[in-house]
């Protein structure tokens with residue numbers, strides 16, 4: 095095996111794999127270093143298993159809304175088996191074969207920067223090898239679950255996204271800490287699969303605090319109806335678990351303690367930079383790796399270091415990491431050829447990344463919220479519409495509840511952001527992403543006629559509400 099490549103990527107998650115792939119497509123040689131499983135968090139402990147667990151729960155909610163259909167018991171063992179299939183039973187053979195077919199050289203081991211353009215790889219057995227990059231090193235090491243310093247919490251060995259997505263059984267009583275995306279999705283999945291007593295402990299007053307407020311309100315209503323107990327404005331003060339794996343007692347800032355079989359911590363992510371050798375090149379190792387819009391790390395002499403995906407802290411989403419990676423691989427190949435192509439720049443992150451939260455109701459958004467747009471100084475007008483009043487939504491089931499909001503830049507008459515919250519709303523998002531990213535003028539968007547009777551008629555209603 096060679097020790098010298100044009101590009102060396104550390105981390106074979108979705109971002110790392112795409113960066114290496116694009117560099118090779120651009121005519122370069124590439125190696126990728128992965129300490130665990132090729133495919134990264136997303137494939138085994140995040141997006142893929144969480145959605146495999148949520149799908150039956152989502153479908154059960156849909157069935158319950160259609161008169162004449164009756165849902166039987168969810169066969170949890172089969173749901174878990176399908177999740178195992180979705181994560182290839184935690185075997186990355188298929189991914190490694192794809193990597194090698196590109197061709198990208200695959201190194202299993204922990205990668206660490208060892209000075210400019212050098213990567214030290216340590217295998218599980220402790221063998222070491224130093225690889226040298228002719229053009230660039232790309233950091234794509236992702237992120238890990240953050241565990242806040244609540245007394246007794248770490249000692250109680252709580253679940254994080256890793257354990258909950260890989261669960262081999264469903265706890266009867268679950269306490270979830272956090273009110274963000276992981277907390278909402280996994281509380282819903284676990285509750286739907288049998289965690290009959292699910293309590294979500296939220297320090298603030300909202301679920302999904304980064305999105306338009308109505309989104310979290312609709313999810314909270316749906317949780318209350320389903321019997322998920324959401325405690326707002328509550329702190330987790332102390333946790334006790336005298337027996338490893340045994341019962342957990344969670345003490346809150348107010349009210350009686352909660353008894354549970356498991357605690358899930360879903361309070362955000364730490365970027366995976368520790369021990370990566372950033373100190374060998376004068377960068378901090380406890381913060382996201384700052385990059386410019388070509389994904390090149392700032393403040394590194396010679397400009398040979400790049401960072402894509404969660405590790406640069408721009409947008410903690412698989413599709414955005416992959417997008418950044420495509421830009422990164424193309425830029426590295428172009429610079430190696432001596433081209434400096436200004437078109438290859440990250441524009442999408444600055445518009446506001448699209449995101450789908452797979453709860454019931456589904457929540458999806460792209461661009462800026464009204465509050466963000468106003469804070470950034472845009473002259474804004476926002477319009478809202480009740481999605482349940484759209485014929486296509488009504489036909490999806492009884493009691494369809496949902497809401498949509500469009501945030502308009504009044505100076506340019508283009509959309510700055512769109513949010514939908516409602517059952518099945520996920521597939522509405524890409525139209526919004528195109529409208530926001532392509533800055534389609536509203537009087538042009540008016541001529542994009544939605545089909546009857548689809549939920550997409552919400553577009554027509556939003557534009558009519560705006561005054562078109």
Ligand SMILES: Cc1cc2nc3c(=O)[nH]c(=O)nc-3n(C[C@H](O)[C@H](O)[C@H](O)COP(=O)(O)OP(=O)(O)OC[C@H]3O[C@@H](n4cnc5c(N)ncnc54)[C@H](O)[C@@H]3O)c2cc1C
Nearest residue numbers: 105107108109129134135140141205236403404410411412
């Ligand atoms: C429960 C959950 C559900 C999610 N669902 C979604 C979703 O539905 N949609 C979505 O877009 N996003 C979702 N996300 C976010 C998504 O998982 C991340 O944004 C995505 O995985 C980031 O990709 P990445 O390639 O940057 O990093 P990762 O997927 O974290 O991959 C990084 C890889 O680098 C390896 N690595 C780290 N350090 C080293 C080292 N020193 N040497 C060698 N290898 C190393 C790791 O082992 C890992 O394989 C979810 C996250 C969680 C926690």
Ligand SMILES: NC(=O)c1ccc[n+]([C@@H]2O[C@H](COP(=O)([O-])OP(=O)(O)OC[C@H]3O[C@@H](n4cnc5c(N)ncnc54)[C@H](O)[C@@H]3O)[C@@H](O)[C@H]2O)c1
Nearest residue numbers: 242272273274275276277297360361362363410450451452
């Ligand atoms: N469907 C999806 O797109 C999807 C699904 C899951 C995760 N993700 C991504 O993964 C990332 C991580 O998700 P997440 O839910 O862990 O993070 P998050 O940032 O979305 O939410 C973290 C939550 O924890 C709370 N919190 C933080 N510190 C706390 C503390 N000390 N005590 C109590 N509460 C605290 C925050 O107020 C917030 O409600 C997100 O940025 C998201 O983009 C995406």
